[in-house]
Amino acid sequence: MSQVLKLRSERAQLNVELQALAKKESEGASLSADDLAKFGELEAKINALTGQITRAEAAERLNATNAVPLNESAQGNASPPAHISVSDNQPAGAKMAQMARLLAAAQGDQRMAADLATKGGFGSDVAMALNTVTAGAGGVLVPENFASSVIESLRPFSVVRRMGCQSIPLNNGNMTMPRILGNTTVSYIGSDTDIPVTGMTFGDLKLAAKKAAALVPISNDLLAYAGVSPRVDAIVSGDLQVSMGLSEDLHFIRSDGTGSKPKGLRYWALAGNIVVAPADPTLQQVEAYLGGLMLRLEMANVSMSSCGWLLSPRTVRWLGSLRDGNGNKAFPEIETGKLKGYPFALTTQIPVNLGAGGDESEIYFVNFADMFIGEDMQLVIAYSTEASYKDGNGETVSAFQRDQTLVRVIAKHDFGPRHVESVVVGTQVKWGKAMLA
Structure with a gap:
């Protein structure tokens, strides 16, 4: 062992x-x-x-x-000859993708997957991991070094992570972090006046691991003919990261925190930091509204060095199309990835069909240095050739009928701000709805 x-x-x-x-x-x-x-x-x-x-x-x-570099192999299938080494210089997540492909090809049989890795030219660390992983939660536990690689490489795919949230480990699945609710005050007094008593008020940010899952369908043809191919590893790794990143953003931005879900930015925001947008604004009103969102953080003495925006693509394109009285772009810096001097990220995980009329969206302005993602570093992967799943259009697809293998990835984490004053949300944003008409 x-x-x-x-x-x-x-x-x-x-x-x-x-x-x-x-x-x-x-x-x-x-x-x-x-x-x-x-x-x-x-x-x-x-x-x-x-x-x-x-x-x-x-x-x-x-x-x-x-490990000795080996040529590309396809487990008895004729793949294009190439001299490709399996080395530690591979992109983050590649070894996790290799492990997932081998286990999927072996239908979850760890011994068979390890044998395929040894015979097929995969790295010795991949074969060793497959020989030593343990079963859990209906799947196989990913080694922590592989899991760390996947979690780190999620940053380009998850806008919340990309904007600078702090990632911290959850020991035994829980963490309590103290936060200051009220600061001490210092005042000037006369020579014979008693010094007033002051104190700090503290609260706690409690993070507890919540289970998130993502499904990734992989073609069985891809599994059968790929061998040790960086191209195929990149496809599988990319699919895993995109699926997990979208799931994270969906919950870290708008989840209400009920049941077993983490609470997202929308529901961490204070009532006074939720601001209704003007429906058909002039350029001057847009400027005042965006400035008002920023002002709420400034008035709360929030550090503005790590602030940024989260917006739907519709809102970004509408703002980018605004012109002043001379026909110049009102926000030319949008082309450089900034709005009002701060970076923004666009994501379809902020809906554009909210509200009674189904045409509203939201705008988020956040100090991301105050946002924490608590992570349990264990990932669990499981496989099925017979399960069904829903595609991007909501249609049910049979993996068996499509000749696919479904890879299910389960991660555990939680999300929360150290200071709730660091989140402001613009609601009822109807800007740009005509662009989708």
């Missing part, structure tokens, strides 16, 4: 004991002195094992660099 797997198994057993103590206290029972001592001992052992696992994984990655 792999040393990494043994250490993970040992850590998991310790975590079960620790969670039992935590559950006991959460249900209203008091922990005894022995319980508290045991809790501290378990926590120390888990932290020590985590360090050992990190070092063991690093050793395995370094060992993989000694």
Whole structure:
């Protein structure tokens, strides 16, 4: 058994004991002195094992660099000859894509997938990972170093991440972060006057892992004939990242936080920071409205160095088409990716069919340095050739009928702001609706 797997198994057993103590206290029972001592001992052992696992994984990655480059292969199928090395210089997410392809081709059989990796010229670290991964949640756990690569490479595909949100690990799936609700005040006093008492008010940002899932259909022909191909790995990796990125944006922007979902920006915003847009504005009114959104953050003493906009494509194109009285573009900087001096990102995850008339959208102005994504670094992948899924048009598609394999990726994370004053939302934005008529 792999040393990494043994250490993970040992850590998991310790975590079960620790969670039992935590559950006991959460249900209203008091922990005894022995319980508290045991809790501290378990926590120390888990932290020590985590360090050992990190070092063991690093050793395995370094060992993989000694793998001998092999020619492209297709498991007995005739693919174009090429001299392609499997090295650590591959793009982020490529090894995760190779692992997903091999497991999909083997219908989830880890032993068979590892054998395919060894015979087919895949890197030794991919084969080793397939030999040591463990089953969980109906699928296979992705090694943490592979998962880290995928999560890091999500940034180009998730606009919320791309705008500069802070990513932090969720130890045991939870984290509590203190935040300041009220600052101390300093005032001038006379020589014989008592110094007034002042203090800081604190609150907590609690992050708890929520499960998110994405489905990626892969052609069985692609699985059968690809071999070790960077081109195919890029396609699979890109599909995984796009699907996960869209799912994240959908929830990090507009999820109401009910049930098992994270709460998004729309529902973190204070009531006073939700501002209705003018329906048929003049250019002067547009300028005043956008400036008013920015002013709300400035008046709350929010650091403006990491601020940015999130908008639907319809809103961006409408703003880009505005002209002043001389026929000049009102916001020429849109062509450079900025609005009112701050960067923006456009996403279709901000709808344009909100409101009673089905023609409204939203505008977000956010200090992204105050936005935190808490992440459980484990990903789970599962496979099916028989399941059905809904495509981009909402139509049900049979993977069996299409000769596809569905790859399901499950990630766990949560989202929240350290300061809720750092989010402002413009609502009832009907700008540009005529462009889609």
